[in-house]
Amino acid sequence: MRKKGYSGVGIYCRAQPQQIKVGLGVAEFDAEGRYLRADFADFSVVSLYLPSGSSGAERQAVKFKFMAVVMPHLRELRASDGRY
Numbered sequence: 001m002r003k004k005g006y007s008g009v010g011i012y013c014r015a016q017p018q019q020i021k022v023g024l025g026v027a028e029f030d031a032e033g034r035y036l037r038a039d040f041a042d043f044s045v046v047s048l049y050l051p052s053g054s055s056g057a058e059r060q061a062v063k064f065k066f067m068a069v070v071m072p073h074l075r076e077l078r079a080s081d082g083r084y
Contacts, residue, residue: 008033009047015040026069034066046074 011017017038023030036047048070053063 007049009036009049011036011038011045011047013038013045024069024073028062029066029069035070044077
C-alpha cells in the first residue's frame, strides 16, 4: 500500500524470490510503505524506509515508535534460522 507523499521501498532482483513480505503488520507504518522483505533460497533482503523525525515532535515520536517495532522484528528474524 502507498501513501501519497511518501517514497516507499523496493527491491530489484534478477531471480524471483521464493516469498515477498510487505509490511510489518502495523497499519500505521504499513500504510506508509516502510518495509519489504524478499526471501530467496539462501538469504533474505529487507528494504526499510525509516522515518526521519526531523519535521517536528510528532514525527520524531513516530520514528521512535517505528524503531521500537522494527528492531525486535529484525532481531527475531536473525535468530529464527540464520537466513537473515
